[in-house]
Amino acid sequence: MSIEVLKRGLLTTVQDMGRTGYGKYGVSTSGAMDGYAYKLANWLVGNSGSEAVLELTWSGFSLRFLQDSLVSITGADLSPECGGLTVPMWRPVLFREGSELAFRRPVSGSRSYLAISGGIDVPVVMGSKSTYIRAGIGGLNGRALESGDILHAGKSGRTAEFSSACQQKDAPFQAVRWSAAPRRPYIQANQIVRVTHGRQFADFRSESIDQFYQGVYTVKPESDRMGFRLSGPTLALEAPKEYISEGVVSGTVQVPADGQPIILMADRQTLGGYPKIAQVATVDLPRIAQLAPGGSLRFLEITPSESEMLYMQQVQAMRALQCMINCKLKEGFHDED
């Protein structure tokens, strides 16, 4: 199965779970920014949770399916359309050969994930297919997709099953009626983000700590896959201090000299030398990934054990969801009439 990129969009890259084990060489983790939508996109087309998918940003991307393809779209609603019809999200959709899928405009969220049954087939670089543009590695030739690019997907038995069961022979696509959309939508323009203390939390002035939790922070336009730059109450240290750079993680909230926090994301540098006021709970990283410039967030303090518990609860909920998706996939289109 292959697809052809018709319009590149703002930023479209191939991403998977990211690179592990190369941080010591200064290589970023990369990978899908919204790990939740990423995993679901894969499961919905019968992939394991670690295949490469497309991460679409904001708007303008369109593609043509060169063969029948089993696809799912999750994450941000960027108004996917095909043949003049809205394509439903969070479910398997069979696109017929030659049909064109376009993402018209953002309705909610910033990043959409498009998975194809079999996974996007690009070379593995340092254990991952994720695009890391800054170093020019991974994905398609280490860069964002361009108009005219052809991408191939791995072999998939599911596509053939759905293809032969497809009843609407003349329609450009057919979707199942069920969906795995989250019951409580996590994509919003204003977010509550749960955090634990950062390493240098105690070095900040107590007024700054209060403002950090009480204030509203807005996402600046220069935010990207490296980090989300925020504007809001200025945060100050008790006394100016130089810090020695140390290994940081996704969700580290660091505060440079101007007092405006930055949340480090997937393409972050491996080491950071700014004081760290907080650390975002891993389960809330997708909420940040889906914020658009101008969107806002407030920080809510939780304990480290709560952060761990939230993570484990989500793992369990996702395992159950994966089982349900697998059962429904076996039915294909057969329960549809």
Add this chain to the structure above:
Amino acid sequence: MTQLIVEPMGDSALLIQFGANVNEAVHAAVQAAASCLERQAFEGFLECVPSFTTLTVYYDLEKLKRSAEHTSAFEFVRCRVEELLKDSGAMPADSRQIIEIPVCYGGEHGPDLSYVAEINGLSEEEVIRIHTGQDFLVYALGFAPGFPYLGGVPERISAPRKATPRLHIPAGSVGIAGTQTGIYPLETPGGWQIIGRTPLALFRPGDQPPVLVQSGQMIRFKAIRTADYERLGGGCR
């Protein structure tokens, strides 16, 4: 070994601090700990990233084999790590490998060499002689893939960062910032004073390891002429 400071970095990583100041002894302890954890990885261990005085350990919460006695995953990993590091000691200094880096100093490849010479009251040749006259320890890789932070630059050739960083520093550029020196593996923005350029590729995505120099190794700079720089493959990137 002195008492380690172990602190959580969110719910999926922890950080071990080996000392308060940057020096070779602390660095050797960090290196030894990193190699010890990599050799005896526990289930759920993902990777560790060494820096000047600290080691950050990343783990997969889902895969940790925890027993009931540990109240949290952090406590569990902290115990595992402390147990593993009990006898890790320090990396012996004589095991350090020396990597020679040819550098074409000054001119178009090192636009700030004259500035570094001037503020230190030296000639350009003297700066080059001092920069090539000693070995530098690679304290950490960071900033960009394969970027080595080298410490111990003599005060005689130290220089402040540029007030306004350059938008494009060519790959291979050798810079000085304070008493640190480093090499830019990729074309990036940067604020270090650029004194020369090496034709060697520091980031090698197809190789294992994907970098020319690693933390804990030593670098020795060697001055080369423009003709040698071009012969070694420089300038055609």
